[in-house]
Amino acid sequence: MERVTGVNIVPHFCRIEDKPLDFYNDFNIIALGLDSVEARSYINAVACSFLEYDENDNPKEETIKPMVDGGTEGFKGHARVIIPGKTPCFECTIWLFPPQVKFPLCTLAETPRTAAHCIEYAHLIKWDEVHGGKAFDPDDPDQMQWVYKEAVKRAELFGIPGVTYSLTQGVVKNIIPAIASTNAIISAACALETLKIVSGCSKTLSNYLTYNGVEGLHTKVTEFVKDKDCLVCGPGVLIELDTSCTLQKFIEQLEEHPKLHLSKASVTHEGKNLYMQAPPVLEEMTRSNLLLSLFELMGKVPSGTVHATGTSTKNDKKTSGSRKLRVAFKGVNGMTDMDTAGGA
Ligand SMILES: [Zn+2]
Known part of the structure; x- marks a missing residue:
């Protein structure tokens, strides 16, 4: 400025x-x-x-x-x-x-040759042995310090130089120097x-x-090309619903949907909050919508786009996800060609 x-x-x-x-x-x-x-x-x-x-x-x-x-x-x-x-x-x-490169566990356990091997031994093997089941939190400085000290002991045992605290952070958090x-x-x-x-x-x-x-x-x-089936930038996953389906049931469906796996979803339609999981004040304001039918909430249109934001789980990893969904209501006049074809 x-x-x-x-x-x-x-x-x-x-x-x-x-x-x-x-x-x-x-x-x-x-x-x-x-x-x-x-x-x-x-x-x-x-x-x-x-x-x-x-x-x-x-x-x-x-x-x-x-x-x-x-x-x-x-x-x-x-x-x-x-x-x-x-x-x-x-x-x-x-x-x-x-996928991230991982060292073979046998190298870490039997024949460490580098400082990184000693750090990964402390991080992946020793941590579990001592803390049995407690997940390691890389953002906790005390835990990082523990891994560092164990890595130093390991390195001394095998006469390997170069284990430092910052290298420990780098290896464990997969940081590559800028x-x-x-x-x-x-x-x-x-x-x-x-x-x-x-x-x-x-x-x-x-x-x-x-x-x-x-x-x-x-x-x-x-020049890469678009994935025409992309769930994120494509026209949206089509979901067909009965007009009686409540917002609550709809949100439950998103969790079970094989392409979505979206749990605890907040739902918006044309910029309007239909249901928000958070903050608490918005949750309270929108809670009564859960029992209303989505068809009514969307203004009784045959089809439309809603946005659902929640937690999606992919390869056991939880991430925040926002998905576009094309909702079509069964048996309502004015269906698109695709919908009528499906119905026929
Ligand atoms: Zn895309």
């Missing part, structure tokens, strides 16, 4: 999940500087939740919220432009993130793409830039 006249920056210090959806809807573009797959997944789902499709399944321009995402890992980095509904969203290409030049290059690419979207001065990159500075320098742009 000191450097550029007219710039206004408002910082917020909180978890990204703590902001209501309206907060994100107020922005024209979302530029991400996030540090995890989970955080990217969350914001991606939020931005895609604003997206609406017309009757021909084309995205409505005014509902598109472009995102620019950057990330670095040591000497490598990426910058990408996501135009929800047009280019692949984060979830469409989630396979780009390989390289300032990589960050500068990637953030510059992100700023440039954001400028292009705001001003229309040029076409954006299409749609995924990778940068590798490990040996020499290599950059490449790959």
Whole structure:
């Protein structure tokens, strides 16, 4: 703000999940500087939740919220432009993130050769032996300290140098050191793409830039394609309901739905809160809706889009998830072709 006249920056210090959806809807573009797959997944789902499709399944321009995402890992980095509904969203290409590398347990237990092996031994084996069943919390400094001390003992036993507290944090939390030049290059690419979207001065990159500075320098742009069945940026999962189905029953269905697995969902329709799990004051205000039929709550239309936000469980990992759902009511006039075909 000191450097550029007219710039206004408002910082917020909180978890990204703590902001209501309206907060994100107020922005024209979302530029991400996030540090995890989970955080990217969350914001991606939020931005895609604003997206609406017309009757021909084309995205409505005014509902598109472009995102620019950057990330670095040591000497490598990426910058990408996501135009929800047009280019692949984060979830469409989630396979780009390989599973995390794990050391074989036998190496950790029998033949440690590196400081990282000693740390993982303390973290994965010794912790369980001593604390039997208590989950390790990487954000608890006392617990991290415990793992560090055990790793030092292990390293001394095998004559391995290099175990430090910060390395322990790095290995356990899977942190890779940040390289300032990589960050500068990637953030510059992100700023440039954001400028292009705001001003229309040029076409954006299409749609995924990778940068590798490990040996020499290599950059490449790959044009990934949308996953047409994507649950996050697609037109939404179709759910057919009886007109008598209550909001409560609907929320229960989301939990059991094989494609969704969304538990404790809050539900909105056209920006209106139908039921909110939190905060308590909103929960109380919307609780009476649970016993009403969703058909009535949606204004007795044959079909419509609702948004459900809750906890989704994937591979035993719980994440906040926002899903777009196309609700169609059985036996109501004015059904779309697809719905009537299903009924016939
Ligand atoms: Zn997608």
